[in-house]
Amino acid sequence: MSADALAPAAGTQPDSAGHFGRFGGRFVPEALVAALDELDGAWRTAMADESFRAEFGALLRDYAGTPSLLYEARRFSAKVGARVLLKREDLNHTGAHKVRNVLGQALLTKRMGKTRVIAETGAGQHGVATATAAALFDLECVVYMGQVDTERQALNVARMRMLGATVVPVTTGSRTLKDAMNEAMRDWVANVDETHYLIGTAAGPHPFPAMVRDFVRGIGDEARQQCLDLTGALPDAVTACVGGGSNALGIFHAFVGDEDVRLYGFEAGGDGVATGRHAASITGGSAGVLHGTRTYVLQDADGQTLESHSISAGLDYPGVGPEHAWLHDTGRASYQPVTDDEAMAAFELLCRTEGIIPAIESAHALAGTVALAPKLAAELGREPTIVVNLSGRGDKDVHTAGDYFGILDKER
Amino acid sequence: MSRIGVAFDKARADGRALLVGCMPAGFPTVEGSIAAMIAMVEAGVDVIEVEIPYSDPVMDGPVIQKASDIALAGGVRTADTLRIIEAVAATGAPVVTMTYWNPIERYGVDAFARDLAAAGGTGLITPDLIPDEADEWLAASDAHGLDRTFLVSPSSTDARLAMTVEHCRGFVYATAVMGVTGARAQTSDAAPTLVSRVRAVTDLPVGVGLGVGTGAQAGTVAGYADGVIVGSALVRCLLDVPSEADGLTALRTLSAELAEGVRTPTR
Numbered sequence: 001m002s003a004d005a006l007a008p009a010a011g012t013q014p015d016s017a018g019h020f021g022r023f024g025g026r027f028v029p030e031a032l033v034a035a036l037d038e039l040d041g042a043w044r045t046a047m048a049d050e051s052f053r054a055e056f057g058a059l060l061r062d063y064a065g066t067p068s069l070l071y072e073a074r075r076f077s078a079k080v081g082a083r084v085l086l087k088r089e090d091l092n093h094t095g096a097h098k099v100r101n102v103l104g105q106a107l108l109t110k111r112m113g114k115t116r117v118i119a120e121t122g123a124g125q126h127g128v129a130t131a132t133a134a135a136l137f138d139l140e141c142v143v144y145m146g147q148v149d150t151e152r153q154a155l156n157v158a159r160m161r162m163l164g165a166t167v168v169p170v171t172t173g174s175r176t177l178k179d180a181m182n183e184a185m186r187d188w189v190a191n192v193d194e195t196h197y198l199i200g201t202a203a204g205p206h207p208f209p210a211m212v213r214d215f216v217r218g219i220g221d222e223a224r225q226q227c228l229d230l231t232g233a234l235p236d237a238v239t240a241c242v243g244g245g246s247n248a249l250g251i252f253h254a255f256v257g258d259e260d261v262r263l264y265g266f267e268a269g270g271d272g273v274a275t276g277r278h279a280a281s282i283t284g285g286s287a288g289v290l291h292g293t294r295t296y297v298l299q300d301a302d303g304q305t306l307e308s309h310s311i312s313a314g315l316d317y318p319g320v321g322p323e324h325a326w327l328h329d330t331g332r333a334s335y336q337p338v339t340d341d342e343a344m345a346a347f348e349l350l351c352r353t354e355g356i357i358p359a360i361e362s363a364h365a366l367a368g369t370v371a372l373a374p375k376l377a378a379e380l381g382r383e384p385t386i387v388v389n390l391s392g393r394g395d396k397d398v399h400t401a402g403d404y405f406g407i408l409d410k411e412r
Numbered sequence: 413m414s415r416i417g418v419a420f421d422k423a424r425a426d427g428r429a430l431l432v433g434c435m436p437a438g439f440p441t442v443e444g445s446i447a448a449m450i451a452m453v454e455a456g457v458d459v460i461e462v463e464i465p466y467s468d469p470v471m472d473g474p475v476i477q478k479a480s481d482i483a484l485a486g487g488v489r490t491a492d493t494l495r496i497i498e499a500v501a502a503t504g505a506p507v508v509t510m511t512y513w514n515p516i517e518r519y520g521v522d523a524f525a526r527d528l529a530a531a532g533g534t535g536l537i538t539p540d541l542i543p544d545e546a547d548e549w550l551a552a553s554d555a556h557g558l559d560r561t562f563l564v565s566p567s568s569t570d571a572r573l574a575m576t577v578e579h580c581r582g583f584v585y586a587t588a589v590m591g592v593t594g595a596r597a598q599t600s601d602a603a604p605t606l607v608s609r610v611r612a613v614t615d616l617p618v619g620v621g622l623g624v625g626t627g628a629q630a631g632t633v634a635g636y637a638d639g640v641i642v643g644s645a646l647v648r649c650l651l652d653v654p655s656e657a658d659g660l661t662a663l664r665t666l667s668a669e670l671a672e673g674v675r676t677p678t679r
Contacts, residue, residue: 017544027513027540029471031565031590033572172477178468185470190591192567289514290468292540302490303518304467 012256012323018206020326026205027289032185035192040207042112047214056107056215063136064092064099066218070226070387075353076366082373083385085235087223087251089392090358096392097216097247098129102198104215106133109196116140116195120184122149122177123313123396124156126200131165133198141165144183146176149313156396174307177317181291201244202321205292209321213249220254223387231385236376237262240389241364242335243279243315245324247391252333262334262376265324266368268310269337279308280337281320282328295322311340311400312360314392342367344404347394359392360400366390414559415506416534416582419458420617420638429634429674432619433457433667434510434643436465437496438488439479440650440659446499448650448663453505455664456671460500461537461641464493464511471512471539473594475644478651490519494531501532508561508582510537516549525552535559535582543579550579561585561619564610566602574613583617583639584610588624595625595645604636630673640674 018024026036046052060066069088077084089097109117117139121127127143134141143160147169150157160167173179188197202212220238227235238255240248242265255261270278278284281296288297290305298306298318310316327333343360346367350358358366369388376384394401402408413421423430433452439445449460465480465488472480493509501507509528516524516536528536535558541549543562553560559582564573567590577584588603589596603620610618619639624630626645633640649662 025545026542027545028542029539029565029587030542030563030572030576031567031587033542033565034567034569172474173467173481182468182470186473186592189471190589192590289517289540291470297514299514299518301518303515304484305514 014206014210018210020323021329022287023294023325024206024209024322025294026292027294028205028292029189031189032192032205035188036205036207038112039108042108043207043211046108046111052107052111056104059103059107060100060218064103066092066100067222067226068092070223070230072230073354076350079349079353080370080373081377081383082369083383084369085227085230085385085387086390087219087387088390089219089247090356090362090390094129094132095395096125096129096359097219097250098126098200099132100218100250101200101212101215101246102129102133105196105198106137106139109139109198110137112196114194114196116142116191117198118142118144118184118187118195119198119200120144120177120180121200122146122180122316124149124153124160125314125392125396127165127167128156128159128163130198130200131160131163134165135163142187143167144170144180144187146170146174146180148175149177153313178305185291202246202249202323203244203291203293203295203319209293209323212246213253213323216246216250217253219247219250219389220252223251224254227387233385234258234261235387236380236384237264237372237386239264239266239365239369239372239386241315241361241391242267242320242324243317243361244319245321247389249321249323251387251389252327256332263327263332264368264372265333265335266338266364267335268312268315268364269339270309272339273337277309278337279310279316279318281318282324282335283337285318287325290319293322295325296320311343311404312364314359314361315364336368338364338367344401346370347401348405356390357394358390359394360397362389362391414534414582416459416508416559419506420583423458424638429637429677430458430639431456431630431671431674432459432461432639432641433646434461434463434641435647436463436476436479436483437493438465438483438486439647440482440656441486442488442492442496444656446496448660449496449500450503451660451664452646452667453500453503455667457505457667459506459508459639461508461510461643462493462497462500464490464509464515466512466515469512471592473592473644475648475651476593479647490515494527497528497533498531506534507532508534508537508559510539513538513541521548522552522555525556525558529556529558533558535561537561537585539563543576546579553581559583563587564606566590566606570609573609577610577614577616580616583619584614585641586610586618586620586637588620588622591622593622593643595648596623603633607636627669627673630670631676631678634674634677635679640670642670
């Protein structure tokens with residue numbers, strides 16, 4: 001299947017300028033348009049090129065370790081009241097779905113003859129993945145990371161440096177992910193000739209949302225077939241967490257044309273959407289322009305971006321990929337917030353029932369699934385089958401989770 | 413013809429370039445920014461470019477970022493910007509507004525165009541809005557008689573450059589370097605080429621911005637462009653100064669030096 005990872009997609013495509021309905025497009029300095037056009041051309045050419053697809057497929061198989069398993073979580077299922085199938089993206093090399101995207105974009109970087117990649121990172125996962133691909137492809141790598149995050153995620157900073165990347169702490173604005181993205185854009189404008197900006201999610205200006213989605217769509221292509229093989233039918237629902245939204249689009253995309261399969265995206269509700277301290281751009285934000293695209297944004301009455309809040313650094317972003325905004329508007333997918341506490345309860349449940357420590361991001365998908373299962377069972381009059389994208393592993397979150405549960409021995 | 417067009421024509425007739433000075437609205441305070449902009453006009457800046465502070469200014473370097481942060485932390489609102497524009501326009505100097513797109517979209521594109529025109533603003537410079545995405549702004553600027561300045565870049569293809577210029581009214585903004593705002597030690601080699609590429613497709617005046625900070629640099633740019641746009645160097649006069657009065661003195665001195673520069677074009 002991985003050799004066909006870039007076969008034409010069923011389901012949805014943006015228009016030629018990258019619009020998903022009223023969302024998407026390009027809101028960028030003119031200086032970047034030539035580079036975006038070059039990238040768009042390189043991506044389309046690569047998609048149609050058998051040798052690119054074969055090379056990408058081989059990397060996904062031999063290096064990233066995909067297809068990832070679809071695992072029936074029986075003890076978790078019994079607690080939840082649904083047949084829960086976990087798409088084990090946590091088992092991929094570097095521990096998350098993100099490796100699929102960085103391998104695709106690193107291959108494109110090489111094809112465009114560029115020698116340097118830059119990236120933004122929040123928790124450091126995308127930074128680590130980018131540094132990994134840069135090492136593999138012998139590319140110079142600079143990762144922008146908010147100073148607040150470099151302090152919170154010192155281990156990931158060390159990982160990136162071990163892999164040969166330069167980590168630049170960003171001290172402007174709120175010193176978190178959105179400011180790291182601003183700084184990466186500034187670098188890109190100044191160095192665009194030799195540099196590719198390896199954006200970590202299905203957001204940003206066209207062609208990034210559609211391109212990143214296509215690089216990670218193997219998640220859903222695999223899961224759909226695996227579910228058919230395992231159960232003889234499609235699932236009743238597919239669930240995923242949504243920050244920028246690449247893991248969710250990656251698993252949704254194969255199912256968009258399957259009308260009977262419900263799609264659920266769970267956003268980071270932080271302390272609760274009503275408190276204002278959250279990162280739920282769709283359920284708690286409004287349409288606007290941020291980081292090169294029109295989408296749902298957390299913003300004030302004057303269009304200034306608001307700070308987001310979530311226990312999950314990977315979901316702590318005040319925007320969302322434009323395709324999600326569109327899937328929300330069309331009603332094809334449903335988006336709901338999950339609070340920090342709900343996510344951490346589901347985190348603990350998976351640890352204790354299955355011996356799997358999920359990323360806190362993925363725990364939002366698990367928590368949403370816990371709430372969804374009884375409603376779906378009542379509606380269908382039977383036990384539902386739910387495929388959950390377990391997008392990453394929780395090794396990186398041990399400190400945060402240990403702190404949350406109060407199980408860390410006191411430091412001396 | 414707009415007030416800016418008239419000013420460009422007059423400068424051309426005088427054999428000099430126009431000096432455009434940029435300042436974020438509400439920096440260091442609303443009243444302080446009005447005082448700063450009026451001081452700039454008095455010291456010889458021809459056109460004031462009022463930048464609407466924005467939380468995520470991806471085209472701006474550290475100086476304007478910091479000034480914008482200070483303005484936003486001080487609580488400046490879009491409505492305050494309109495009040496500032498009105499106060500500065502009352503001096504008779506043309507006032508153009510530079511803004512990232514989201515604050516305008518949030519205000520309402522047509523409503524903002526209406527209120528900007530009422531405040532005496534001449535139009536908008538839009539660093540992250542390209543004509544491809546500007547249908548609503550094209551309509552609103554037509555409806556309210558405002559100028560549209562889109563940016564062209566050394567990386568713009570000929571086709572894009574022609575398309576972008578086609579949608580401009582008032583003047584064209586040529587970004588001299590591939591990069592963000594901020595004074596640089598040397599002026600750009602790419603800018604003269606870019607300006608002549610623009611001149612090949614339009615009679616509109618061309619302003620050059622990014623990296624100009626001294627009278628000598630202003631003179632160099634005035635040698636080939638119709639307008640010299642200075643931002644960070646002026647803003648820096650008001651950053652980290654012991655008192656607002658000291659800042660205004662420095663601002664007047666630099667404005668006068670730049671005004672002298674655009675009057676002595678190096679050819």
